[in-house]
Amino acid sequence: MYNLLVSGSGWGERRDTMPLGRILEYTEPHIVEQFKPEGVLEIEQLIWLPSLFMAETSRENDPVARVGTITNARIVGRDIRLEYFYDSDIPPLTNSRIAAFASELLIEDFEFHRTHWAVKETDIFRALLRNAQPRRQMPKVFSIADPENVEPTLVSVMMPFHPSFDPVYDVIKETAAAAGLRCRRADDIWEAPAVIQDVVSLIDRSNLVICDCSRRNPNVFYEAGIAHTLGRDVILITQAEEDIPFDLRHLRYVRYLNNNEGRTALAERLRSRFEDLG
Known part of the structure; x- marks a missing residue:
């Protein structure tokens, strides 16, 4: 047996509360009788069980659950x-x-999706051994989340930091927003002391990564490699075919012109991909 504790507000590190009225919800009647004989809750018996601490799932969030032990209640x-x-x-x-x-x-x-405390009649450790993923291999030059936490509606854009690319990014961002997606690029965020950490964290959280290879920018090539290595879906775009690295030319890419007509055509090419994610 194990305790399943689901909280709408998530869990802290050492202390928290659970509504008394939610105890033993979604628990088989014979188990309820075992831990609440004649209507009296035997808390001391419950806390001997291993516990799975979960936060409620939402459309915007895929929270992290932990296995632990209750020491006092x-x-x-x-x-x-x-x-x-x-x-x-x-x-x-x-x-x-x-x-x-x-x-x-x-x-x-x-x-x-419901705050409650249930008791389940199964071996949680056996289930975890059969199904838990191995820990991610961690890089040495930057850090990534463990476990990974991909945001389903996040699209990140990797492109050269130059004013001429701002209209391109604006079109991509508007097209993504129309599909219910949130679009960001590295210079939108300053969350870590090192810029590379900001970029890697953004890529790691993204469901889709767009890399503009125009002008053969080495930073964009590096970021495309990170995105591919992390297993993200990547769309390559470029203003010139020769700017696509030789090793990537076997992949499909979108060529565009950086003018009003060309950016409109780019939006049309991206719209169907965005709608698949939204």
Whole structure:
């Protein structure tokens, strides 16, 4: 058996609360009787079980879940106050990854969207051993999230930092927004001391990466390589065919002219790809 604890606001590091009325929701009746005989909740028995701490899934967010142990629980008013710790030997898992083998964990789809505390009659560790992904191999020159956390509606654009490319980016951004997507490029963000870390973090979070190879910019080539290595879908665009590196010419790319007519044509070529993501 194990505890499944789902919170709408997510979990902290050591302490949190759970509504008392949500305890033992979506739990088989015979298990409820075991831990709540004659209507009296036996908290001390519950906290002996291993626990899976999850946040509610939303369209915009694929939160990370952790396996841990509850060390203390007490009723305060209408809540149960919990103290707990996470098992450092078990890597975090995103909700989407857990959903892929939720049936083995006896988790129903609707439980990903409801704050509650259930007890499931299965071996969580056996299910994790069969289904958990290995940890990502971490690079040495920059850091990436572990586990990865791809934002389904995020499109990133890699292009030279030059004013002449601003109209191109504006067209891409407007086309993405029309499809319900959020578009960003590296100079939109300044989150880390090193620019390369900003760029890599943006690529790693993106569902789609657009790389403008015009003018054979070495930074864009490097970023395209990172995107390919991280397994992201990449669209190559260029103003000149000869600017596409030889090693990438076997891939499909979009050629455009940097004028009003050419940018309109570029938007039309990208629209169908964006609609597939939106």
